[in-house]
Amino acid sequence: MEAKKTKAGDWRSYQRVLLPPVKDLHKLDVYEKHDGYKALREVVTTDKWDPTSVTNEVKKSGLKGRGGAGFPTGLKWSFMPPVNPEIPRFLCCNGDESEPGTFKDRQLMEYNPHLVLEGMLIASYAMSIKTAFLYIRGEFADWITLMEEELEKAYAKGYVGKNIMGSDFSCDIVIHKGAGAYICGEESSLMNSLEGKRAYPRVKPPFPAQKGVWGYPTTINNVETLACAPLIINRGGEWFSKIGAPSHPGPVLYGISGHVNRPGVYEYPTGMLITDLIDEVAGGMRGGKKMKALIPGGSSTPILRADMIDGVTMDADSLREAGSMMGTSGMLIMDEDVDIISWLRRITHFYHHESCGQCTPCREGTGWLENIVTRIDEGKGNVRDLDLLLDLCTQMEGRTVCALADAAAWPVRYTITRFREEFETRCLKEMAPSGGVLETA
């Protein structure tokens, strides 16, 4: 058996780069003193960089999106069509952060807002974009105010707007306030929301790079993804690619919640052993309890039982092998006392509530998932309901406009398959007199 091995190297002496320990870093003058807007200055004012070389540097860094899907960022940027001065192009920075268990982008906006703005500008430069939208979920009203204040200061200093730092690169940033809908985090839904429509996801293709907001070429990246761009310019793609797991490199914000002694957002390299994150970083399990299960990256990533995490590290490859995904790296840790069925019931409620209702398998399926899981939770389910649920998941997965239906089905599928005994114990041993007719909510 292979020994437990972290891919995060000497992580105990890791020096944070996304949230470096600097007092009042959110203030523009402090940020400036700590290499703030240095990367942007170099990019827009020196001959060392042009849009292609910036994109190539990001490709070299191996940065993968931090919004959930883990798509290589440099590659995504290179999908933008050649510049045509007649046709506008847009960047959307995705700060919708609504995936249950995820709370990292908010901390980045609270403690290092200018890094996010600088990242957006560098990305805009790399793709010759003149307008960048920062979409923030409406619930983050206080953080929207904060970002607006800091954006105003950046405008006043000439870091944003016309002829940035005297160069011929101009770019505006617009902060868009959402109003409470999980689905707006999905990129095409976000675009409809920006356009002032109901936020229904769009059928893909066409992909955003071909036909995005207002029908123009668009790139969508997560807040944390874009915050990595200035670091890559300042210290080089190669430096970045050597942090953490080689196949999924970089610093990452782990949002740890649930039954640990010290929940919170932690910055460490990718490829941390899950056991290190729980036992050392987050101070171990609360009250000395045993761990029962965990969610590695937001509610839609498949649940892992405690006996499945030995030697598993937080990067796409290792988590795939273990039977889950990196997602948003928002980890929920559950102790031995958790009633997994009641917990699953709450998740199914979430997806039912958040389905936009466009596709039948999702609109109806999420409702039935909630109904049936609720019935089991209340002790009125039959064992055959479990297979009915799994069948329902199959009918939902990959058959809809966006991935919300999959995101809703996976927790049900994997929680049942990985905790089947517990579900069966809760189910009625004999057929219900009702013959299995469901009571609808």
Place this chain on the structure above:
Amino acid sequence: MGDFIKHPVVDMPERMPAPAIEADKLVFTDDEKKQMKTWVSRYPTADGAIMRGLWLAQEKFGFLPPEVIQLVANEIGIPYANAYGVATFYTQYFKEKKGKHVLDICTCFSCQLCGGYDMLHYIEEKLGVHKGETTKDGLFTIQEAECLGACGSAPMLQITNGPFVHNLNKEKVDALLDALKEDKIPAFTSVTLPQDEDEMGGNRRSDVSSIESYSVRPVSETLS
């Protein structure tokens, strides 16, 4: 055919409810109009500004009855149907009158496991109303919220689409409700990063008055 559907399949809102806002109050000030124009100018088409417009209107009028949506649509310059579609899509836009303070208690999965429902039920009992309802004095509306992006400081709640209150417990709820009765809205609270506590001895921001830590979460009594 006439008999086929006697009742609507879902409860339809009344088509022409009596206006909730008096006609002479149903106007935007010049400043507000200017603000709307600025927003409109930031988007390729006026539609993009509708969400901001509705936010402004909701802050001014408290909620968004049809006549307010119409007013915003006129101001932005888009069809009423589009504005109505947007207003009804998002949960944070209030389509009916709410209490003065709307408490959105998160019970989503992290909060659920750390006492979100305990807090919801405690508040329900204390105020004598269920989730989704408003107290008789019109002071409070309680709602069950989906993940508000603050899972590390669960259980938590949000006050009227504004400040977050983290690390809830019964004492904190008591104090909060008392303060809200006197119209004292809590200030922005910064939750200190654990690594900042270790490396910087506390919160890095010197400009916030209210600071808390991420800490061990309580055990839930109920999960639903």
